[in-house]
Amino acid sequence: xxxxxxxxxxxxxxxxxxxxxxxxxxxxxxxxxxxxxxxxxxxxxxxxxxxxxxxxxxxxxxxxxxxxxxxxxxxxxxxxxxxxxxxxxxxxxxxxxxxxxxxxxxxxxxxxxxxxxxxxxxxxxxxxxxxxxxxxxxxxxxxxxxxxxxxxxxxxxxxxxxxxxxxxxxx
Amino acid sequence: xxxxxxxxxxxxxxxxxxxxxxxxxxxxxxxxxxxxxxxxxxxxxxxxxxxxxxxxxxxxxxxxxxxxxxxxxxxxxxxxxxxxxxxxxxxxxxxxxxxxxxxxxxxxxxxxxxxxxxxxxxxxxxxxxxxxxxxxxxxxxxxxxxxxxxxxxxxxxxxxxxxxxxxxxxxxxxxxxxxxxxxxxxxxxxx
Numbered sequence: 117x118x119x120x121x122x123x124x125x126x127x128x129x130x131x132x133x134x135x136x137x138x139x140x141x142x143x144x145x146x147x148x149x150x151x152x153x154x155x156x157x158x159x160x161x162x163x164x165x166x167x168x169x170x171x172x173x174x175x176x177x178x179x180x181x182x183x184x185x186x187x188x189x190x191x192x193x194x195x196x197x198x199x200x201x202x203x204x205x206x207x208x209x210x211x212x213x214x215x216x217x218x219x220x221x222x223x224x225x226x227x228x229x230x231x232x233x234x235x236x237x238x239x240x241x242x243x244x245x246x247x248x249x250x251x252x253x254x255x256x257x258x259x260x261x262x263x264x265x266x267x268x269x270x271x272x273x274x275x276x277x278x279x280x281x282x283x284x285x286x287x
Numbered sequence: 288x289x290x291x292x293x294x295x296x297x298x299x300x301x302x303x304x305x306x307x308x309x310x311x312x313x314x315x316x317x318x319x320x321x322x323x324x325x326x327x328x329x330x331x332x333x334x335x336x337x338x339x340x341x342x343x344x345x346x347x348x349x350x351x352x353x354x355x356x357x358x359x360x361x362x363x364x365x366x367x368x369x370x371x372x373x374x375x376x377x378x379x380x381x382x383x384x385x386x387x388x389x390x391x392x393x394x395x396x397x398x399x400x401x402x403x404x405x406x407x408x409x410x411x412x413x414x415x416x417x418x419x420x421x422x423x424x425x426x427x428x429x430x431x432x433x434x435x436x437x438x439x440x441x442x443x444x445x446x447x448x449x450x451x452x453x454x455x456x457x458x459x460x461x462x463x464x465x466x467x468x469x470x471x472x473x474x475x476x477x478x
Contacts, residue, residue: 123387131340135347142343149342153335156398157327164323170292172319173299176311182302209295218439227445233454236440240433240455241462243426246291248397252422253288253414255398256405260413261288263473267419268426271466275427278458286454 156255163254167247171209180205196280197231199224203238208245208272234283241275334395341380341399350376364424364467365417367407374403378421385424386431397425416474420467427466428459 135142174180183205188198199221207214221235245268253261303311344350354361354375361369361378368374377400384393400421408415414422433455440448 128340131344131347131349134349135343138347140343140346145342145346146339148339150335150339152342153338153395153399154331156338156402157331157334157395160330160398161323161327164326165320166292168323168326169315169320170295170299172315173303173312174295176315176319177299177301177303177308178306179298179302215435215439218436219443222439222443222445227440227443227448232440232443232445233451236433236436236451237454237458239439240430240436240451241428241458243428245426246288248426249288249422251394252397252401252425253418256401258401258405258412258414258418259288261422262414262419263470264414264419264422264426265288265291267423267466267469267473270469271423271427271462274465275458275462278461279454282454282457286457287450 160251160255163250167250171213171246175206175210175213180209197234199231200234200238203235204242204272204276207239207242208269210247211244214239214244230283230287233287234279237283238276238279241279242272245269245272330391330394333391334398337392337395338399341377341396344380345373345376350379353379364420367415368404368417371403371407374400374407374417377403378417381421382424382429386429393425397421419474420470423466423470424463427463429463430459431456 132142135145180202184198184201187201191201192198203214203217203221206217218235218239222232225231227233227236245265249261249265249268253259253264299315300312303309351372354372357379358369361375365375365378368378377396381393381396381400384396401418404415404418404421405411408418432452436451436455437448440451
């Protein structure tokens with residue numbers, strides 16, 4: 117048994133127990149809250165369709181591949197492993213897509229190689245930016261995201277730099 | 288968002304036509320869009336479960352003590368929602384879910400937090416500072432144990448699949464701090 121497997125049972129048990137001893141009608145409140153959850157989930161469907169269409173089209177049409185090929189000569193100048201480029205471009209777009217990319221990297225270079233480790237760290241320290249923005253803002257009908265995406269991309273660059281530095285000194 | 292969406296689709300259409308495979312567009316519509324319904328179906332139940340549980344959390348006040356402890360931090364990062372207990376609770380739950388990496392649950396709690404923040408947001412179609420901050424913190428990834436990556440590494444035959452945990456936490460902490468600093472900077476510029 118894993119320690120992290122304990123989080124959910126303890127959390128859920130704790131919440132219900134605490135509600136019970138504080139006289140909350142836990143069953144009625146749960147159902148009422150869950151009803152809101154169903155509504156919210158259905159409300160984000162249009163946003164998910166919009167973003168999945170754009171992202172899948174971008175990746176499958178070869179546009180993503182083309183950008184990787186253009187950037188490779190530039191990035192190899194600074195000694196950046198070209199194999200990671202694809203992961204860097206796909207990760208902010210699609211969680212599922214980046215899963216495929218990192219699997220290929222690990223299979224081709226080995227999980228314990230420098231590139232394999234860099235890819236693993238990067239995968240764990242970066243997040244899907246556009247999908248998150250579409251879903252979170254879509255759910256509440258926000259159309260002006262202000263600086264969110266810009267800062268999301270800045271943090272993506274920061275995690276790339278941190279990954280390369282950390283992997284260089286720790287492995 | 289408008290520009291990003293147009294850019295992705297525009298490039299996608301140009302490339303599919305010029306590489307002689309325009310059928311990709313219809314394939315994406317036929318097969319990939321279908322997946323968004325699957326995604327929602329898997330999200331509906333998880334989302335309903337967590338919003339139901341969140342309601343018990345709010346009614347019982349279990350998070351109120353934790354909120355008091357976290358108050359200075361909340362006041363600094365999420366200044367404009369600090370007086371709304373419901374919004375603060377939802378934000379705490381969302382960030383905790385992200386740290387423990389409980390996938391769909393984190394998304395569900397995130398949407399719940401956004402709804403609470405929207406409730407006290409003055410300008411309904413523009414994101415408030417706190418909304419931007421929550422999104423930015425989530426986007427920089429704050430997961431403590433990258434379980435899916437560890438599993439992938441084990442599957443790929445790694446001798447030590449967990450040796451990336453510490454480097455990942457270091458890289459994540461760095462990118463999250465940078466993200467918060469930039470978010471605060473743009474917040475002051477009032478864009």
